[in-house]
Amino acid sequence: MELRHLRYFVAVAEELHFGRAASRLFIVQPSLSQQIRQMEEELGFPLLKRTKRSVELTDAGRVFFVSAQNILAQVQEAKRAALRAYRGEVGRLVVGYISSSTYDLLPAMLRAYRERFPHVEVALRELTTPTQVKALEENELQIGLMRLPISTPLVNVEVVRREPIVCVLPEEHPLAARKRIAMPMLAHEPFVLQSRQHGGGYYVQLMKLCLSAGFSPNVVQEVTETHTIVGLVAAGIGISLVPQSIRNIRSEGIVYRELEGTATMTEIALAWRRDAQHSAIVQNFLTVARETIMRM
Structure with missing residues (x-):
């Protein structure tokens, strides 16, 4: 029958x-x-x-x-x-993100996506870039919002923000009086940085930036997330080099200063598995994210 x-x-x-x-x-x-x-x-x-x-x-x-x-x-x-x-109108979407994307990028994308696809359950995971890459490779994430560079053949990336790297230091620091700081002036400063394990390609980028200025940074404290850096700098533990968007963290006792010369840029990108090209739920999020970036 x-x-x-x-x-x-x-x-x-x-x-x-x-x-x-x-x-x-x-x-x-x-x-x-x-x-x-x-x-x-x-x-x-x-x-x-x-x-x-x-x-x-x-x-x-x-x-x-x-x-x-x-x-x-x-x-x-x-x-x-x-x-x-x-059509990707129902289901579950798991999104990984770095903490520095929560200042404006991620909230704007999520707001627009939830308005258009209210019946999709969005699960958020705050993860470092290397952890996101691993989770994407193992199919534990569908979308990542991470800091470049990364290296994996299984993942597509699309840059959504380029921003300069700036110096954050205690407001009473002698260099705080300067409008811009030359990198060699930081040669003997104590640094607070993400560890290589948690910073991934961004950590390597900072090491190259310091080495090109003639020194290897004196790292006195390593952290997991970039937002932790600000609090430790305010406490006088050291200085740091951070993406400009970190300025959105309001904290007393610190200042941000541009670096002299051609700005060294860092990039935030959307990432997704290459084999997700036929996943409507992933493609819908990417479409909304692109439209959101165009309006920002």
Whole structure:
């Protein structure tokens, strides 16, 4: 028995007339009569009482009619639900992000996405860039918002922000009186930085920046997240080099100063698995994120 047989029977049961039911189904009446007869033979009992002038449901037919309607309704609901999932309108999206993206990028993207796709459950994971890369490779994340550079063949990236690296230092520091600071002036300063494990490619970028200025930084304290750096600098532990967006962290006792010369830029990017090109839920988020960036 197929779904079409149920549709045929329901049409006859609703119309109680083979001719009208056949017209409604766009098939010829003899074919419809034959299909119903075959279904009754398969079931082993009659569903309809037929005379030359009328068609009536048997007791078994009335029970079967209700069940057939329910089955067809469930099939339609399943089809609608599957279509919504296919379009990325329902489901679950796991998004990883670095802390510095929460100042404006991530909130703007999430607000726009939730307005357009309110029935998608969004699970957020605050993770360092290396941890996000690993989670994407292992299919534990669908979207990452991370700081470049990264290196993995399984992940696509798209830059959403480029910003200069600036120096953060205690406000009473002698260099705080300067509008801009030359990198060699930091050669003998104590540094507070993310560890190589947590900073990933950004840590390597900072090391290269220092080495190009003729020194290796004296790291006195390593941290996991960039926002922790600000508090430790305010406490007088040392100075640091941070993305300009960190200025959004308001903290007493610190100042931010640009570096002399050509600005060294750092980039934040969206990341997703290369094999997610056919995932509507991922592609929808990327579309909304791109539109959000265009408006910022």
